[in-house]
Amino acid sequence: MMLASCLMSGEVREEISIRASTEEVRQCILSASRILQYYPMGNGSGDIEPGRSFYCKGRLGVSLFEIVRSDPDHIVLEVHNATACDPPYTAERLKEAAFFSMLEDWHLEDDAGNTKLTRLWRDFEQHRLKMIPVKLLVQITAKLESRAIKKHWATRS
Numbered sequence: 475m476m477l478a479s480c481l482m483s484g485e486v487r488e489e490i491s492i493r494a495s496t497e498e499v500r501q502c503i504l505s506a507s508r509i510l511q512y513y514p515m516g517n518g519s520g521d522i523e524p525g526r527s528f529y530c531k532g533r534l535g536v537s538l539f540e541i542v543r544s545d546p547d548h549i550v551l552e553v554h555n556a557t558a559c560d561p562p563y564t565a566e567r568l569k570e571a572a573f574f575s576m577l578e579d580w581h582l583e584d585d586a587g588n589t590k591l592t593r594l595w596r597d598f599e600q601h602r603l604k605m606i607p608v609k610l611l612v613q614i615t616a617k618l619e620s621r622a623i624k625k626h627w628a629t630r631s
Contacts, residue, residue: 485576486595486612488620492627496547496582499589499627503549503580504541506530511626513537514618522565529563538568542577549580557603573603576612591623 492499502508506528510516518531527540535557543550556571569575579594595612 485598485609486616487592488616489590489592490620490624491585492589492591492623494589494627495587496584496589499582499591500546500549503551504544509539512619512622514615514622520563522563527565529568535559535573536563536568536571538563538565538572539578540565547582549582551578551580552576553578572601573606574598574600574608576608593620 502511506519506521509519509528509530513519513530513532515533516530517533519529521528522538525541527538529539530537535555536559538554538556540552540554541549542552552575554569554572554575556568557573559568559571576595576599577597579592579596581592581594583590583592593616595616598608598612600606600608
């Protein structure tokens with residue numbers, strides 16, 4: 475099973491239950507306009523290549539999200555995090571400016587109309603700023619994102 479193999483090689487893992495269908499959650503994950511609902515300190519987002527990649531700008535930099543896999547129950551995003559990159563944002567410019575990259579797995583499981591969401595951040599590659607503890611940074615932001623996701627789905631009408 476893919477989830478079992480991911481968990482064995484994973485670096486950071488978060489699991490939450492969401493009051494929404496797996497399709498609603500899936501559409502939120504893949505939408506540049508909806509990422510601000512959970513991206514910590516996000517203040518702008520947009521499509522780079524619609525249906526394939528998007529970005530989110532935060533207080534500390536810009537992240538590029540490239541859709542590597544998009545199945546109904548499993549999404550994989552390749553994420554490149556850049557501390558300094560000015561618009562216009564392109565995949566090439568953000569990858570060039572990235573200080574680290576990783577894969578982000580989203581496993582969606584139907585739970586009586588709700589969604590059990592398991593997120594996994596793995597395969598970290600640090601390109602620069604080697605003194606920054608990337609895994610710790612991801613652990614902190616993962617918890618912030620999980621709180622924001624829970625809050626968003628708990629308060630929606």
